[in-house]
Amino acid sequence: MTATMSKSPGAGMYPPVAKLNLAADPRKMRRIIAEDPEWSLTVVPLLSNLCLQHIVRNFEEKPILEELLPRHKDYVLERLSPSLPLQVTANLISDDGYWKRCCKQRWGLCDVSSYGHSWKRMFFERHLENIIELYIPDATDPKTVLGMVPLCRNYVKRLDISQLMPPIKEPQKSEDDDNSDSASDMGMDGPSMDHFDFGILLDKLSHLEEFHVVYRVKGCGMNFEWNLFEFTFRDCESLAKALKSCKTLRVLRIHQSKVDDEKCRQLVNNLLDHPSLRELNLSHNLIGDRGARAIGKLLNRSKLERLTVYDNNIRGLGAQAIAYALAKNSSLLSLNLRLNRLGDEGGQAIAQALLKNRTLKWLHLGGNEMTEPTATVLSQVLVQNNTLRSINLSCNRLGMDGGKVLEEGMCHNSSMVECDIRLTEVGQESDYCISQVVRNNRNQAHRKHNTDENLA
């Protein structure tokens, strides 16, 4: 079979003269064709191979896999079509090679390393994400989602929803299209704008650990309308309940979804005392001081290790609430408050909290309109606190004096490995000194790390 197959391109390439003269085709004249791995002397295929081919052909009606010998199993798996219905393959085939073919066929570009090097997981996660992202409320049957649950429940660990479709109903005319606030107000009285309800899905995915969601539409182009980017109260309510019901969740990320104070409070209320939540990311939202207060409350009623709320609207009061919680907290390792409006009031509060806190290692306070007074408190922190490894103060107008104060504090510190004071109008000298200290600390840490490794 292979011989004929390999012959045909040759025949196509050459003029008919070659066809007449058999000797011209070198393959015909050869006894052994070493370069073709499929080539074999046997003219009649083996019965076992025929059987296996039959199994492959009728796999959809009669999936036989586990009963086969390992050798035959590989043979079958190699030849199964990636377009077989998932109902047949989902729980039967665990071979990664098959799922790799499925993924490649469907998406082409795949980076399996971000899925724990499991092609199957990648396939099911992306498949489920696609289904949800294309789900249109009231138009799509929820069974399309629920039908997938028993198939992918055991393999889905992370859901990264990059868009959620609003219903197709005639969008209500908004009066002010240019004002985001009024648009969000609009969402409240438009019940038809609710998105996919996660409540029906999350409690069924027993292995879900990460959940990323964005309430917006990708690539709307010129069809842009504000109400495509809505996060309604009912959405928030259903999402919060769904999150509460998902006990295995470790990481939650809600980006760019116009989460304001009220919604933030609702979400936090449902996340209180969550058994496994470790990381919360509410960046690029509209959380203000009240939302920040709610987050502060959450800090001490959960096991959060990473909190990221950059690019929000938190001011001094909210920062004080977070700082109050931080002072008593003993689980948080990383805090990111970049691009908020803490000001000196908030910055000082956070720094004061750090004098008491002994667990936080990583702090980002970039772009928070902080000035010299915060720097003075932070220099105290640098002297007293030796758990903090990394601090980012970029884009704050600390000024020359603030830099000097920081430099003094830094001289007494031995734990800081990273200190970002770019664009803070600090004098070059203090910048240099601080970077020197950081470098020394880093080298020491590196050396220590190396010796530890060698010992191990």
Added chain:
Amino acid sequence: RKKMSQAGNLREDTEEAGPSVDSENPEERIAARRLRIAARSEAKKRQELGDDSREKKEIKEEARKSQHQVEQSEKVPLGLCYCYDGTELVTNIQVAADSRESQHQTEVEEAHRLRVEKLENEAKSSLEKFEEITRKWTVAKMKEIPQDLRDSLSSQQQLCALLIEDKNKLIHELQKEMKLSDDRYVKDLKKQAEDVDLMIERMEDQVKFLMGSYRDELDQIENSFEHERKILLTGNRKKWEQYTKERRDKELENVTQRMKRVEEYEVLLQQLRTEDTEEYNMIKIKLDTDVQILEQQLQQMKATYQLNQEKLEYNFQVLKKRDEENTITKSQQKRKITRLQDVVNNLKIKCANQEKQSREENQNLTDDYTRIMQQYKHMQKKMRHFAAIDAKKFEEVWLMNEEEVKALVEKALDTDRLVHEQQLGLAWQRPSLAFMERCGPLQPQRQTQKTAHQAISELLQEREGSEGEHSGTVSVKMVKKLLELLCDEAGFLIESKLLKLLSPLEKDEQSLMKLDSIFTAMGIESEEDVYKLADFFMKYRHTQGEQTQVRRGGGREGELAASHQPSMLGLGGRDDTEDAAYWEAMGDVIPEAKLKIWGALEAALDKYHIVLTERSKFITDTQSLKQQNTELRMLLHQYVNSRVCVVCVCACDCIERVCVQNVFANLTTRPLNLSTFFS
């Protein structure tokens, strides 16, 4: 590692693609300056590190451990600083964007505030104006003149137009702002796109640079490997050549040696060949002669062979016949054997039956034996009991008789004494009665026992004496004979097992063993007992012969035959020869002389008796006379009482009294006469 490489590369890129010092944005300028400083310090450091690493590599080459080398070059800390600084370079863009964003936010806020203020102001002013207008409306209403009204209306219109114009202006301004912000948004987008491009570019540059540096390092490592390999190769080639040369020399040598040896061997071969041909000829001749001799012998042997063959054939025939005979006899024997086998089996069965029967019989007999033994024991017991009772009875009878006899003796003696003293008037002397004293109520038996013992012992002594005196040989013979008899007769005392055991022994020994068992059964232990037994038999025969003690012997014969018990012998040995004497002595208490006297006395007394009877007759006569007297007197009285005869009665009484007294006087005097008569 990628990050490290990025960092390394960035240094060079900063001058070209990074934020330039000449840029308009102050932040960018600052960032650019900072980058420049960092880049300079980096360059210095890199030079040092690079030198270090190269040096290290050389050292490793010397060490010639390629693995070690690789590890070391991995460890080179050149990436460490790059990492942080490189990320810093990349993040610089982000930081710049951040700062821009925050600035923008503040600006927006400020603008918002201003706008709100402005709007408020505007609202206030417009409100004022509006109020003015409304006020004017009332004024206008007051107007009655049409011109005035028109004027006022037109002024109102103007005012309204003014107000609207103001508003429009404001709207226009706001729209302008919006447009500005739209433009700004577009600009921002562009800027961001640029930033992203820049970031990507930097990253790529960094990657390139780091890859380049790593490739350099790799090349160096490879070079070192190559070098090492070359050295090794040349060394090995030299060795190889040396060895091949040695080999060639040796081979040459070997070849020459071989040639020499070949020549030598050829000479030797020639010599050997000539020698061998000579020898061959010699042997050939010799062997020819041998062949002839052997052929002759062969002929002879053939003849003898023929002969032997015939003989053997004959023998074979004979043997065949014999064999046939043998087979016939064998079959016969076999048949016989089977027959005999049957017989043997039958006999075996019979024997088994017999054995069974005999065993049963034996069982029955042993049962009988035990039963009889029990009976026998019972009988013995009874017998002993009766013997004891007999003895007691005998004793009692004896005592009773003795007492009786003694009483009789005493009575006889008493009568004798009375006879002597009263009738004869002689002095009576008591005869010596020793035996009377001796036989108290219990004493006589003890004495008899003792005497029996004594008698036995005496008898024994006598026997011994007789043994010693005259018939020592006889008694030995007798004993021997007796023992043999005992052996034969008392076979029932010997156990059957013992008999079986004894059967193979000699007769003497057999009898000895048998006797031993009999004696143990009978309880005879010492020599004395043996003699006692012998004595008993002797005596038994003796008594049988004399038949003096028929009474006892007969009684005892059965006893003895049954028991042979020595205790019985002791009891049976009681002597009763003395008894007769004893009893005779008792009988002879009154001697013959006295009896004669008593006879005489009797006769005399008889005569006296006659006399007395006569007297008694006389007495009765007198008495009848007296009666007649009294009767007469009575009659007399009766007559007297008739007053006539009283005096006579008295007289009669007196007479009577005298008569009676006379009679008595006669009677009393008579006994005296009798005594005198006796004497």
